[in-house]
Amino acid sequence: xxxxxxxxxTLKIALxxxxxxxxxxxxxxxxxxxxxxxxxxxxxxxxVGAVVALAIPSVRRSLLDxxxxxxxxxxxxxxxxxMMHRGHAWVRSQGKVLGVGADDLVxxxxxxxxxxQLPAVGTEVKQGDPLFTVQRGKREVTxxxxxxxxxxxxxxxxxxxxxxxxxxxxxxxxxxxxxxxDSHHWAEKLLEGSTxxxxxxxxxxxxxxxxxxEPMPVMQxxxxxxxxxxxHIDDEAWQRVQACFFEDxx
Numbered sequence: 339x340x341x342x343x344x345x346x347x348t349l350k351i352a353l354x355x356x357x358x359x360x361x362x363x364x365x366x367x368x369x370x371x372x373x374x375x376x377x378x379x380x381x382x383x384x385x386v387g388a389v390v391a392l393a394i395p396s397v398r399r400s401l402l403d404x405x406x407x408x409x410x411x412x413x414x415x416x417x418x419x420x421m422m423h424r425g426h427a428w429v430r431s432q433g434k435v436l437g438v439g440a441d442d443l444v445x446x447x448x449x450x451x452x453x454x455q456l457p458a459v460g461t462e463v464k465q466g467d468p469l470f471t472v473q474r475g476k477r478e479v480t481x482x483x484x485x486x487x488x489x490x491x492x493x494x495x496x497x498x499x500x501x502x503x504x505x506x507x508x509x510x511x512x513x514x515x516x517x518x519x520d521s522h523h524w525a526e527k528l529l530e531g532s533t534x535x536x537x538x539x540x541x542x543x544x545x546x547x548x549x550x551x552e553p554m555p556v557m558q559x560x561x562x563x564x565x566x567x568x569x570h571i572d573d574e575a576w577q578r579v580q581a582c583f584f585e586d587x588x
Contacts, residue, residue: 423484
């Protein structure tokens with residue numbers, strides 16, 4: 339599913355385009371003419387560098403989402419600086435490769451994992467294909483590939499310490515590294531910045547509603563209890579959660 343932008347992100351895009359237009363139409367020609375006589379060669383190079391930087395997708399995404407920050411919704415966390423797939427895989431750019439793992443919503447619904455099945459290095463996947471599986475008892479979540487690419491590394495620690503994924507889902511509990519096949523357009527169908535945070539909020543609310551029509555136990559601040567959320571999901575509710583959040587994914 340293609341990403342959608344809210345009004346804040348749209349405003350940021352418009353602002354970035356206006357700045358680029360001012361640089362190209364006004365500042366660059368003026369500085370270039372002065373640079374002919376050797377006065378402003380350095381400023382011209384700086385302006386050209388800024389324009390080139392805006393043309394780089396990763397830099398442009400960072401500028402448009404400068405308000406990116408860690409998010410917590412009823413105790414379910416989303417780390418800063420991540421891109422999200424709607425199947426609840428997170429993506430972190432690490433140069434030419436992408437770090438990938440399962441978000442905190444997966445951990446809260448399933449509980450501490452008994453086993454994690456990771457793909458072999460060299461495995462090629464398409465976006466939406468099964469990538470790795472997290473198991474606890476008779477329940478399991480299959481996390482789908484957020485991008486099309488090749489597995490370059492798998493987190494060997496998870497073989498002997500599967501609970502590490504729940505303890506530190508956005509850090510030491512990462513699952514695999516992927517090298518995108520399409521180096522230019524791999525992020526087009528991912529959610530990021532304010533769009534990702536708005537989606538994550540709605541997913542947590544939707545999860546709590548799907549678990550039970552009855553009110554969940556509450557914490558001291560009035561929010562639902564989520565530390566042991568998996569203990570409140572019976573078999574019938576689990577079937578709904580698995581179908582709605584981890585199987586029916588565009």
